[in-house]
Amino acid sequence: SQKIEQNSEALNIQEGKTATLTCNYTNYSPAYLQWYRQDPGRGPVFLLLIRENEKEKRKERLKVTFDTTLKQSLFHITASQPADSATYLCALGKGGGADGLTFGKGTHLIIQP
Amino acid sequence: DTAVSQTPKYLVTQMGNDKSIKCEQNLGHDTMYWYKQDSKKFLKIMFSYNNKELIINETVPNRFSPKSPDKAHLNLHINSLELGDSAVYFCASSHSGGGGDTQYFGPGTRLTVL
Numbered sequence: 354s355q356k357i358e359q360n361s362e363a364l365n366i367q368e369g370k371t372a373t374l375t376c377n378y379t380n381y382s383p384a385y386l387q388w389y390r391q392d393p394g395r396g397p398v399f400l401l402l403i404r405e406n407e408k409e410k411r412k413e414r415l416k417v418t419f420d421t422t423l424k425q426s427l428f429h430i431t432a433s434q435p436a437d438s439a440t441y442l443c444a445l446g447k448g449g450g451a452d453g454l455t456f457g458k459g460t461h462l463i464i465q466p
Numbered sequence: 467d468t469a470v471s472q473t474p475k476y477l478v479t480q481m482g483n484d485k486s487i488k489c490e491q492n493l494g495h496d497t498m499y500w501y502k503q504d505s506k507k508f509l510k511i512m513f514s515y516n517n518k519e520l521i522i523n524e525t526v527p528n529r530f531s532p533k534s535p536d537k538a539h540l541n542l543h544i545n546s547l548e549l550g551d552s553a554v555y556f557c558a559s560s561h562s563g564g565g566g567d568t569q570y571f572g573p574g575t576r577l578t579v580l
C-alpha cells in the first residue's frame with residue numbers, strides 16, 4: 354500500500370539555523386509533490402509545488418528538492434525564525450483530474466529563540 | 467473575505483444522529499474536496515467534486531454523502547454517526563483539480579461524537 358513517511362514527530366532547531374525536513378514515500382509514483390504548513394486549529398496552507406521532472410524549487414527562504422529515484426523530498430527553511438514553528442505536511446498527487454492529495458503525517462517544527 | 471469557509475466550526479453530537487457540514491468557496495474554483503484528519507493527525511481524502519460531479523470517492527462508509535448544489539458549495543452529510551467519526555473535517559478547493567493546482571483549505575470542522 355502507499356506510504357508516506359516524514360522524519361520524526363518533532364524537530365527542534367535553533368533560530369537562524371537551517372531546518373531540513375524529510376519526506377519519503379513508497380509504492381507511489383507521484384506526478385508532483387507539494388508542501389503545506391499547518392498551524393494548530395487551522396487548515397493547511399500551500400507553500401511549494403515541485404513536479405516529477407524538477408529537481409529543486411525555491412521561494413524566498415524555502416527550498417524543496419525532489420529525487421524520484423530515492424523517492425524522497427527534502428524541504429529546507431533557511432535563516433529559521435520562531436514564526437516558522439508549525440507542522441509541515443508533505444503531499445503527493447497523481448496528476449489526474451480533481452486530484453485528491455495523499456498526505457504524510459507531518460513534522461512538527463519548533464524554532465527556538 | 468474568507469476564501470473557503472465551513473460551518474459549523476465545532477459540532478458535538480450523540481451517536482446515531484445525522485448531521486451536516488457546509489462548505490463554500492468564493493475563489494471561482496471548479497473543484498472541491500473533503501478531507502478527514504483523525505486524532506493521529508493523518509489527513510485523508512474522502513471525496514472530490516469537479517463542476518458538481520463526483521470524481522473521487524475513497525473507501526468511505528456510505529453513511530457519508532457529499533452534496534454539491536453548485537460549484538461554490540460542497541456539503542457533507544453524515545448519517546448514523548459513530549464514535550469513530552470524531553475528527554476534524556476539512557473542505558478544500560482548487561482551480562481545476564489536476565496538475566498540482568494549489569488546494570485552499572477551510573478552517574476545519576471539529577466533530578465530536580459522544
